[in-house]
Amino acid sequence: MAEPANPLRGARFVLAAHEIRQLPTDAGAEVAFAGASNAGKSSALNALVGHAALARTSKTPGRTQQIVVFELPDGHRLIDLPGYGYAKVPEALREHWRVAIDAYLHERRSLRGLVLIADLRHALKPYDRQMLRFCADIELPCVVLLSKADKLSRAQALTAQRKVQGEMDKAHWNARTILFSAPAGTGVEEARAAAMDLLL
Numbered sequence: 001m002a003e004p005a006n007p008l009r010g011a012r013f014v015l016a017a018h019e020i021r022q023l024p025t026d027a028g029a030e031v032a033f034a035g036a037s038n039a040g041k042s043s044a045l046n047a048l049v050g051h052a053a054l055a056r057t058s059k060t061p062g063r064t065q066q067i068v069v070f071e072l073p074d075g076h077r078l079i080d081l082p083g084y085g086y087a088k089v090p091e092a093l094r095e096h097w098r099v100a101i102d103a104y105l106h107e108r109r110s111l112r113g114l115v116l117i118a119d120l121r122h123a124l125k126p127y128d129r130q131m132l133r134f135c136a137d138i139e140l141p142c143v144v145l146l147s148k149a150d151k152l153s154r155a156q157a158l159t160a161q162r163k164v165q166g167e168m169d170k171a172h173w174n175a176r177t178i179l180f181s182a183p184a185g186t187g188v189e190e191a192r193a194a195a196m197d198l199l200l
């Protein structure tokens, strides 16, 4: 069977911003990607757009703590938010991003939804919970990609997913989870469809 066409294909790097005001004009629609540092956010983005090095290209040293903007051929944007929880980031920079991301999520009118990437084996981290609570508060749709699913057996992965989904449902966070693995391709199509659903 032929693979369905990738609706996120053709994404290109637009800019990397240190301040919200450096972002493109707040018009149209965009989806933001967030997650703890090392959760697999870049790998997930690359798998979704079908471009092995798109997110990495923009992750040259110094750019790692920036908001990176990609644009799809149809004009929709994918926003790569700085990974959180990286021990080597100085406290002042962490505070800068805490405030900036908070402002971005609150104020960005073109933001249609959040894709949160969380390592299935360590989900959820405190800051993941904070993001989910926050999305629920502002009624921003959110999809959680439970990454590195290939590191567990299928049965273990499903058990871990049920646990995370159960916690989220209990908290009324109203987000759904997708088992994901960039190298194995698990959940990639479902995640693409979910990202497109947020954008359209």
Ligand code: GDP
Binding pocket: 035, 036, 037, 038, 039, 040, 041, 042, 043, 044, 083, 147, 148, 149, 150, 151, 180, 181, 182, 183, 184
């Ligand atoms: P980021 O810091 O969240 O952008 O994480 P990266 O995408 O750079 O991934 C961090 C590390 O985890 C890298 O060594 C990746 O190769 C690895 N990784 C990311 N996603 C997966 C996955 O789904 N499965 C496995 N086995 N490794 C992954």
